[in-house]
Amino acid sequence: MTDVRKAKIPRKKKVRVGRGESSGLGKTSGRGHKGAGQRAGISQRRYFEGGQMPNIRRLPKFGFNNAQFKTKWEIINVSVLNDLFNDGDTVDEAALRKLNVVNRRCDGVKILGNGSLEKKLTVKADKFTKSAQEKIEKAGGSVEVNGETEEKK
Incomplete structure (x- = not known):
């Protein structure tokens, strides 16, 4: 030291x-x-x-930036609907908010077709992809866009 x-x-x-x-x-x-x-x-x-x-x-x-006026969609896949809802349930924005799936401010709900759906559900949303619509109808459910029933004839 x-x-x-x-x-x-x-x-x-x-x-x-x-x-x-x-x-x-x-x-x-x-x-x-x-x-x-x-x-x-x-x-x-x-x-x-x-x-x-x-x-x-x-x-x-x-x-010019118009981003603040852009439509904000809450995106949900059919696999999420399959996990959260029971057979015969009605799925709408209020039900999704109750389960905290939709929790932020958005202009509408869009359903995407990722995953599988085995339950018969009545789904009410603002937009659907073709694959999501096909999967919901194939499982025996129905699709409603903004209150109007949209079924294939």
């Missing part, structure tokens, strides 16, 4: 500005002559280009 010394960690040496011209950072201390850049405590705002017309104002505006 008598010969333990402090570890030498390589650190950059602090630069002392304004200590004579021969130091390389004397007189103006690397800040240049006059103007806001030389003054203490003041900095230019973002995109400030020295008073000339900034690039952000020279270029035209373009584009």
Whole structure:
């Protein structure tokens, strides 16, 4: 323990500005002559280009984003319906919300045909894929789109 010394960690040496011209950072201390850049405590705002017309104002505006008005569908597969509902049940948005399948704000429910369905269900939703509609009808159930019964003739 008598010969333990402090570890030498390589650190950059602090630069002392304004200590004579021969130091390389004397007189103006690397800040240049006059103007806001030389003054203490003041900095230019973002995109400030020295008073000339900034690039952000020279270029035209373009584009439009309509994403906030996009229709948000809650997507549910027939395999989920098979797991959660019993034979002969009616599946609608209220029943799905009760089981926390649909829990966020959405504009409607869309049923997809992923998985299998062995139970006879009456499914009421806003949209169906062809495969989902076929699987529901094949299991003996019926499909209703926005209150209108849609069956193949």
